[in-house]
Amino acid sequence: MVVRASRHVLPWFLLAIAAFAVGWWLRQQIVTLPVATANPGARLTSLQEYSPKQSYSMALTPSDNASPVSMDLMQLFYSVFKYVEKQHVDYTPEMTKPMAYGAVRAMLQSLNDPNTRFLEPEEARLLQEAAQGNYYGIGAVLRVVRNVTQDIERRELTVVAPLPGSPAERAGLQPGDVITEIDGKWVIAYDPFRQVQRSGVRGNELVKALEDARKRVLAGLDLRKAMRSLTNKDQGAMTLTVRRGNSTLKVKVTPGVLNVDPVAYRLLPGQVGYLRIVQFNTQTPEKLKSALAGLGNRLQGLVVDLRNNPGGSVESASQVAAMLAKSPVLAVIETRNGESRRRQQVNISANPRVKAPIVVLVNRGTANVAEVLAVLLRDKAGAKLVGERTFGDGLVQTFVPLPDGSAFTMTTGKFLTWSGGDFHGKGVYPAVAAPTVLKQGHDLALEKAVSLLTQRTTTRAS
Amino acid sequence: MQKKRFSLSGFAPLLVTLAFLAGFFYSDLRTGDVRRALYAAQTVPQRVNLALQIEQDAQQGYLWPVGLYWDVLSRLRSHYYQPLNEKQLTYAAIRGMLASLHDPYTRFMDPTEYRSMQEDTRGDFFGIGAQLQEKEGQIVIYRPIEGSPADKAGIRAGDVIVEVDRKPVAGMRVDDVVKKIRGPRGTKVELTIRRKGEAKLLHISIVRDLITSPVVYSYMEDEKLGIGRIRLEQFNEKCDQLLVQKVRELEGKGLRALILDLRYNPGGLLNVAVDVASRFIDNGVVVLIQEKNGQITKLHAERGRALKPYPLVVLVNEWSASASEIVAGAIRDNKRGVIIGETTFGKGLVQTIFQLQDSSAVAITTAKYLTPSGYDLNRKVDPDGNEIRRGGIQPDIVVKQSEEMTDIDDRAHDVQLKKAVEYLREKLTAPKVASAL
Numbered sequence: 001m002v003v004r005a006s007r008h009v010l011p012w013f014l015l016a017i018a019a020f021a022v023g024w025w026l027r028q029q030i031v032t033l034p035v036a037t038a039n040p041g042a043r044l045t046s047l048q049e050y051s052p053k054q055s056y057s058m059a060l061t062p063s064d065n066a067s068p069v070s071m072d073l074m075q076l077f078y079s080v081f082k083y084v085e086k087q088h089v090d091y092t093p094e095m096t097k098p099m100a101y102g103a104v105r106a107m108l109q110s111l112n113d114p115n116t117r118f119l120e121p122e123e124a125r126l127l128q129e130a131a132q133g134n135y136y137g138i139g140a141v142l143r144v145v146r147n148v149t150q151d152i153e154r155r156e157l158t159v160v161a162p163l164p165g166s167p168a169e170r171a172g173l174q175p176g177d178v179i180t181e182i183d184g185k186w187v188i189a190y191d192p193f194r195q196v197q198r199s200g201v202r203g204n205e206l207v208k209a210l211e212d213a214r215k216r217v218l219a220g221l222d223l224r225k226a227m228r229s230l231t232n233k234d235q236g237a238m239t240l241t242v243r244r245g246n247s248t249l250k251v252k253v254t255p256g257v258l259n260v261d262p263v264a265y266r267l268l269p270g271q272v273g274y275l276r277i278v279q280f281n282t283q284t285p286e287k288l289k290s291a292l293a294g295l296g297n298r299l300q301g302l303v304v305d306l307r308n309n310p311g312g313s314v315e316s317a318s319q320v321a322a323m324l325a326k327s328p329v330l331a332v333i334e335t336r337n338g339e340s341r342r343r344q345q346v347n348i349s350a351n352p353r354v355k356a357p358i359v360v361l362v363n364r365g366t367a368n369v370a371e372v373l374a375v376l377l378r379d380k381a382g383a384k385l386v387g388e389r390t391f392g393d394g395l396v397q398t399f400v401p402l403p404d405g406s407a408f409t410m411t412t413g414k415f416l417t418w419s420g421g422d423f424h425g426k427g428v429y430p431a432v433a434a435p436t437v438l439k440q441g442h443d444l445a446l447e448k449a450v451s452l453l454t455q456r457t458t459t460r461a462s
Numbered sequence: 463m464q465k466k467r468f469s470l471s472g473f474a475p476l477l478v479t480l481a482f483l484a485g486f487f488y489s490d491l492r493t494g495d496v497r498r499a500l501y502a503a504q505t506v507p508q509r510v511n512l513a514l515q516i517e518q519d520a521q522q523g524y525l526w527p528v529g530l531y532w533d534v535l536s537r538l539r540s541h542y543y544q545p546l547n548e549k550q551l552t553y554a555a556i557r558g559m560l561a562s563l564h565d566p567y568t569r570f571m572d573p574t575e576y577r578s579m580q581e582d583t584r585g586d587f588f589g590i591g592a593q594l595q596e597k598e599g600q601i602v603i604y605r606p607i608e609g610s611p612a613d614k615a616g617i618r619a620g621d622v623i624v625e626v627d628r629k630p631v632a633g634m635r636v637d638d639v640v641k642k643i644r645g646p647r648g649t650k651v652e653l654t655i656r657r658k659g660e661a662k663l664l665h666i667s668i669v670r671d672l673i674t675s676p677v678v679y680s681y682m683e684d685e686k687l688g689i690g691r692i693r694l695e696q697f698n699e700k701c702d703q704l705l706v707q708k709v710r711e712l713e714g715k716g717l718r719a720l721i722l723d724l725r726y727n728p729g730g731l732l733n734v735a736v737d738v739a740s741r742f743i744d745n746g747v748v749v750l751i752q753e754k755n756g757q758i759t760k761l762h763a764e765r766g767r768a769l770k771p772y773p774l775v776v777l778v779n780e781w782s783a784s785a786s787e788i789v790a791g792a793i794r795d796n797k798r799g800v801i802i803g804e805t806t807f808g809k810g811l812v813q814t815i816f817q818l819q820d821s822s823a824v825a826i827t828t829a830k831y832l833t834p835s836g837y838d839l840n841r842k843v844d845p846d847g848n849e850i851r852r853g854g855i856q857p858d859i860v861v862k863q864s865e866e867m868t869d870i871d872d873r874a875h876d877v878q879l880k881k882a883v884e885y886l887r888e889k890l891t892a893p894k895v896a897s898a899l
Contacts, residue, residue, distance in 0.1 A: 012474035016481035023485025072819060073552040074532065080556050080570065080824050081527050083816050087828045088568060089754050096526035098562045103527050104534045106558020107551050116542070118534075193633035206624065207656055207663065210632050214599050336543050400537055408534060411543045 077103075101406065113411055114144035114155050114223075115397050121405035126231050128399070131312065133281050137231035138240075139166025139258040140173055141279075141310035143367075143393065144223055151198055154190045156180075157226055160391060161308035161365030163260050164278055171253040174244060175308060175365030175391065181241035182229055186220040193217075233257050263287035270454050271298055273356070274446070276305040277320065280312025280369055285319035292323065292353050299356040301453030303446065304377065307361050307387060307436055311368025314396075318348045321373055324358070326350045327380035331372040332420050333396055335413040343420070358383035359449040362428065363436040367391035368415065371428050375417040378431075385430035386449045394424030531555050553822070560824070564843065567811050568827045575637055576823040579815075588647040589640075591673040592617055593728060596636045605726040605781060607673060608695055615668045617655070619726050619781055619870075624663060625654035645670050659865050680708035683879070688718035689886045691879070693870075694738070697730030697785040702737040709741075709769055719773040719886040722789075725803060725878070726870065729784025732812070736761050739792040742799065744768040747834040748792040751812070754828070763792075773889045774799030775882040778855060779863065783807035784831075790855045791833030800885065801857040803878045808841030808853030859885070 081099070084091055105118040119127060126136055141160040146153065159177040162168035179187055192213035201209050221229070229235055237254040262284040264276040273295040277284065295302070304324070311317075314330070321330045330346045360374050360383045371390045377383040396413035416422050432452065434445035535555070538546060556570045571579055591610020592603050603621040606612040623631055626642045643651055647670055655664040678701060679693040690712035694701060709717070722742070729735075732749075739748040740763040751759040776790045776799050787806045793799045810831030817823045832838055833855075841853035859881065867875040 012477065015474075016478045019478045019482035020485035020488075023482040024488050026486060070548060073535075073548055074528075076818055076820060076822070077531050077552055077556060077559075078528050079816075079818055081559065083824055083826050084560070084563070084568070087754065087814060087816075087826050088563065088565075089752065089811070089827050089829050090563070090565065091754065095563065099559045100526040100530040102562030103555040103559035104530050106561065107531070107534060107555035109558075110551060110554035111538075111542070111544075111546075113544075191633065197630045197632060204662065206630070210600075210624070213632070217599075335541070336545065339545060396543075398541065400534075402530060402533055404530075406530075408537075410538060410541065412541045413543050 097404075104406075104408065108408055108410070114146050115395055116410040117408065119407045119409065121407075123228070124399075124401065124405060124407035127407070127409070131281055131399075133260040133262055133279065133283065135163060135166065135231075135258040135260060136233040137229075137235070137255040138168040138171075138173070138253045139163045139256070139260075140168035140230075141365075141367075142179075142227065142230065143310075145178075152190050152195050155223060156189050157187050157223060159365075160310045160367050160393070163258060163308070164264070164276075165260070166258050167253045167256055171240075171251045173240075173242065173251060173253070175363060176244070178243040179226070179230070179240050180243050180248070182221060182226055183238050184241070186216055187226045188217065188220040188222050230255070261287070263291050265291040265295055267295060268303075268450060270450075271300040272450055272453050273299045273302040274305065275302060277309055277370075279309055280314075280316035280320065282313070282316060284312070284316045285323070288320055288323060297355075299354070301356050301450075302354055302358045303361060303449045303453065304358055304383070305361045305446070306366045306370045306374055307363040307445070308365035309367070309370035310365065311370050311393070314346055314369055317369040317373055318346060321376055322348045322350050323353050325376050325381040326352050327376055327418060329418045330376060331369070331418055332416040333413045334416055335396075343416070345418075352381070354381075357453060359452055360385050361436070361445050361449055362387040362390050362430055363445075364388055364391055364427075366428075367393040368395075371423055372415050372417060375421065375423070375428055379418065384432060384449075384452055385428065386432045386434050386452065387430045387436050387445050388433065389429050390423070390427040392423055392425050392427035394422065527559055531559075556824070565811075565827050566843075567809075567813050567825065569825050571823045571825065573821040576817070576821065578637065578641065579823075588670045589644050589673055590615075590617070590651065590653075590668045590670060594623070594636050594640060594643075599633070601631050601634070601636060601639050605695075605728060608679070610673055611668045611671050615666050617653070617666060617668070618657065620658060622656040623653055624656050625652075627652050628654065647671060678704035678708050680712055682712060682715050683721065683883050684887065685715065687887055687890050688716040689721065689883055689890070690715070690717045690719070691721040691723055691882075693723035693725075694727055694786075696727055697734040697738065699731070699734065701730070701734050702741070705738060705741060706769070713770075717772065719775075719890055720769075721775045721777060721879070721882045721886065722793075722799070723777045723879075724782045724786040724790060725777050725779040726781045727783070727786040728781065728807075729786055729788075729809070732785065732788070735785035735788045737764070737767070739789050740764040740767040741769050742774060742793055743796045744771075746792075746796040749788045750832040750834065750836065751829050752832055752838075758832070760834075771798075773886055775885055776801045777878055777882055778803040778806045778857060779878070780804050780807055780854075782855075783809045784811075787839050787855050788831055788833075791837065791839065794855065794858070795834040795837075800859065801855060802859045802861055802882050802885065803857050804860065804862060805852065805856050806839075806854040808839060810839030810853075 084099070101118065101120065108116050108118050129136070140162040143158055143160045144155050145158040146155050148154070157179045159168070159173050159175055159179065161175050162173045180189070181187060193210070196206065196209040196213050199209065229238070233255055235255050237252060240251045240253060242249055242251050260278055262278050262281050264278070266274050268274050275291055275295070277288070318330050321327070327350055328347060330348050332343050332345055334341050334343050336342070358377055358381050360377050362374050362385055366374060367390065371394070374385060374390065378385050394415040395411050396415055397409050398412040399407060399409050401407045414422070414424055432448060434448045436445045535548065535551060538551070539548070553570065553572055560568050560570055590612040591607040592612035593605050595602050595604040601623040603617055603619055603623065605619045606617045623639065625631060626639060631639050631642070645651060649670050650667050651670060652665060652667045655666055657664060678695070681691040681693070683689045683691050692705060692708055694705065709720070736748050743763040745765060746763050747760050748763050749761050751761065753759065774793065776793050778786065778790050778801060782790065783806065787810055790801055790806065794801050811827045812829040812831070813825045814828040815823050815825045830838065830840060839853055839855070840851070841849065842851035844850045861878045861881045864875045864877045873879060
């Protein structure tokens with residue numbers, strides 16, 4: 001009886017297990033099916049898989065319950081594409097690529113966030129090269145800074161930092177300079193029609209103003225074109241019109257190719273080490289290690305120069321921080337979690353190699369993760385900040401490569417300091433103010449830093 | 463024992479089904495998200511269908527736009543710093559995709575825009591009776607409908623709308639301006655107008671009313687010689703019948719030569735254009751419709767409908783579009799008449815509107831018109847907005863309109879009309895060399 005029963009039970013039991021498996025499998029397909037098939041050229045790689053090597057500012061976002069794009073929206077987009085493909089009189093298969101780029105560019109633009117934008121393969125390549133220290137064009141880290149004055153939104157092309165030895169530095173560009181014109185062409189920074197509307201002019205003045213606005217837009221360069229000509233190595237000499245504070249000046253720059261060494265060091269008199277970190281790229285930690293070895297372990301003081309350091313990748317900055325400060329945390333990253341916010345710490349395994357007192361030089365060009373590091377060194381390594389207020393850019397930007405070599409950058413979070421302080425839009429103030437522009441060949445900020453360190457050592461000695 | 467075996471085989475399929483469901487919901491129930499589980503279950507057929515469809519497409523080639531859209535949106539969803547409105551993002555993506563085609567007539571309409579468009583074509587809206595158009599970033603009156611409130615208030619074609627109810631419209635889209643102008647019947651709207659040749663802006667108040675369909679007008683320009691003029695405002699259903707009726711009236715007054723005035727005529731129905739052309743062309747091709755893949759359909763004039771072969775002049779200007787251009791092109795290519803005026807608008811495209819799942823819609827250019835000789839009517843513009851092809855029908859005799867002409871009935875200043883009359887006069891009075899011999 002038992003034998004006979006089991007003979008009938010077993011197949012059913014196996015079938016039940018199979019059914020369970022099929023059900024489970026089907027459920028998994030529902031999340032991934034459209035991804036896998038809609039995009040056969042590439043597996044949908046998670047952000048984590050992309051970021052460590054390829055991001056220049058990584059988001060440490062854990063795998064959250066990433067729900068798929070609504071099927072209805074997918075269907076909507078798909079239908080429109082199919083209608084065009086099947087029905088449009090001028091459709092050719094070569095148009096699919098521009099259509100794809102057009103779609104994604106407009107989608108990202110609609111977020112109205114200057115740091116979230118689509119990059120065509122060439123633009124993506126330039127950005128990745130820049131993260132490796134290879135700059136083309138004028139050799140300055142640029143950022144679109146958005147501000148709203150009198151209800152007019154402006155997006156200004158701003159120099160974060162000219163890189164050492166770059167055409168931009170030779171031309172005298174400074175952090176915070178706003179590039180308003182390239183070869184006399186207006187870099188379109190706001191909607192002039194809106195400005196006319198707001199100005200309240202009426203009658204014939206309005207007519208004239210509107211016509212002027214139209215002419216300005218037609219003759220102007222949009223931000224993308226402006227960026228493109230500033231990062232083009234083959235562009236001949238060009239004249240930039242720059243707004244610096246309240247004055248306007250013209251600067252002549254000859255673009256070229258620049259390879260930036262991320263770390264430079266030298267020993268100053270009195271056993272004071274000088275260490276300049278230009279940016280946080282993949283080579284920075286290695287170079288820093290050898291720089292610290294080169295400076296020796298008998299330092300009386302160390303100047304860490306973070307001026308014009310635009311930031312870089314979090315991993316790189318973490319490793320740098322580990323060598324300089326005794327802290328388990330580099331920064332806090334605030335990300336979105338559904339409708340709320342989530343905070344996560346960026347942990348580091350601290351192994352400081354510097355025992356000497358530290359002074360950190362900062363200026364308007366010290367931005368992003370460099371600002372985070374400056375605060376960390378101030379709070380956790382007893383460093384004094386000397387120089388100017390920092391840039392105040394706390395946005396975490398993630399670079400997301402797409403299967404065909406294009407990419408996009410998006411804002412994925414906000415950096416807070418190790419203790420949770422928000423410096424975005426505010427910057428970090430130094431303890432000792434010093435101008436960071438060279439005066440008759442004198443680097444006053446560096447001289448100030450050295451004098452602080454030697455004073456300290458003398459007081460300690462006495 | 464017998465009984466037990468029976469009950470087992472009865473319950474076993476149920477067990478298997480339960481096992482399937484358990485497997486299906488396992489991952490969701492483990493995370494406790496019942497809502498997602500239900501959503502997943504509900505959309506199985508839809509998902510599987512779409513996935514199969516996409517799979518099929520993917521085999522024929524890489525589904526670029528869909529794949530990239532999906533990639534980017536899913537990344538934004540999980541990692542973007544601010545909350546997202548995915549529907550608006552999708553609409554933006556669709557608009558961007560269509561914009562890359564550089565065809566201004568292929569466009570996406572969200573549910574609100576689509577509804578407003580449907581109201582337009584149904585005709586039961588209250589407006590001022592003027593069609594608007596965007597031209598070089600400005601909102602321009604395309605044509606006031608004859609007898610409409612706009613017409614009565616003195617609005618003219620070419621007027622630039624600067625403000626609506628004293629609010630500037632610069633930078634707005636035509637659809638949005640139209641929305642602002644529309645309103646309940648009997649209410650007033652004030653337009654601020656800039657007009658060529660006027661130093662000051664004009665403020666014109668117009669009462670909104672029901673807009674009725676336009677008609678056909680006839681004029682006797684030269685009673686002695688019998689030069690008549692028929693003006694078509696647009697190509698609607700009644701057009702052809704009215705045309706014949708008006709020509710009969712003119713014939714009663716001794717018609718010997720005809721001017722077909724298509725100025726400011728924005729077009730209309732294709733079959734009406736063919737009907738109208740058939741009144742002038744007895745035997746011949748009216749228009750070629752080029753579909754996707756270059757397939758061409760010839761539309762012939764309908765035999766036996768032609769009027770008497772009067773000497774014919776067609777008057778056109780830059781606001782003559784679509785069906786007007788078809789008729790003018792047909793008359794020119796069939797050597798049935800002379801075209802006088804200015805180069806026409808340059809729009810010979812057919813749009814088909816496809817309604818989408820969420821009551822939004824997409825208008826897609828599905829075909830284009832070529833004149834019988836194969837000339838493509840369409841004006842083309844490159845991505846930067848520069849004209850790369852003018853298109854349109856070039857007149858045989860180019861006559862620029864006088865700046866002094868105030869409206870379409872200002873015959874005293876209508877130099878195009880004068881030229882047409884003059885041309886026909888010469889033709890009617892010229893000694894007939896052939897017969898004299």
